[in-house]
Amino acid sequence: MKFNLDFREKVALSVGILALALVLALALYVPMGPRKWYLQSQRDLASAREDLKLQQLFKLEETERLNRQKALMEKTAGRPADFSLFAYLDALLTKTNLRNRAELEPYRTKEASQKQPMVQLRLREVSLEELVGFIYEVYSSGNLIAVYKMDYLRPAPAEKGLDCDITFVTLLV
Numbered sequence: 001m002k003f004n005l006d007f008r009e010k011v012a013l014s015v016g017i018l019a020l021a022l023v024l025a026l027a028l029y030v031p032m033g034p035r036k037w038y039l040q041s042q043r044d045l046a047s048a049r050e051d052l053k054l055q056q057l058f059k060l061e062e063t064e065r066l067n068r069q070k071a072l073m074e075k076t077a078g079r080p081a082d083f084s085l086f087a088y089l090d091a092l093l094t095k096t097n098l099r100n101r102a103e104l105e106p107y108r109t110k111e112a113s114q115k116q117p118m119v120q121l122r123l124r125e126v127s128l129e130e131l132v133g134f135i136y137e138v139y140s141s142g143n144l145i146a147v148y149k150m151d152y153l154r155p156a157p158a159e160k161g162l163d164c165d166i167t168f169v170t171l172l173v
Helices: 007-032 034-077 085-095 128-140
Strands: 102-107 118-126 145-155 162-170
Touching: 007 034, 085 102, 085 118, 085 128, 085 145, 085 162, 118 128, 128 145, 128 162
Parallel strands: none
Antiparallel strands: 102 118, 118 162, 145 162
C-alpha cells in the first residue's frame, strides 16, 4: 500500500511526527529532569527546616545554659574577693559547735583545678540532726558550695552518733 500524499499533507505529517517526538521526549525528560530536581528540592527543604528547628532548639538550650552560668557567676561574684572554702567551713564548724569533733583538710583529685578548691571534712560522733543542720547551713549560705562526695556515713565506734567523711567543693572566679 503506497500513499500518495501531496506536499501539504507531507508537511503536516512531518510536523505531526515531529510534535509526537517532542511530546515523547518531554514526557521522558520531565520525570527524569525537572520533576526529579523538584522532588529533591522538596526533600532538601524539609531537611533544612528540620535542621533549622534543631539549631533553634540548640540555641535555646545554649541560652538557658548561659543564663544559668551567669546566675552562678553572679553568686560567686557576690562572695568576698578573699573567699576561702577552708576558712568558711572552719568558721561554720565553730558556729555550729562541731569544731571539736571535726577534721578539715584540703582535698585534691588528679584532675583538680585551682578554680575548684575542695575540702575534706571528717566528722566524729555527731548526731543526725547536727549533720543535717551543718549541711543545711552550707547550702543555705548562697556561697555556691556543694557536696562533692560522701565517702561514708556510719555509726561511731562508741555508738555515740555518726562518723562521716564529706568532701565539699566550690567554684572560684
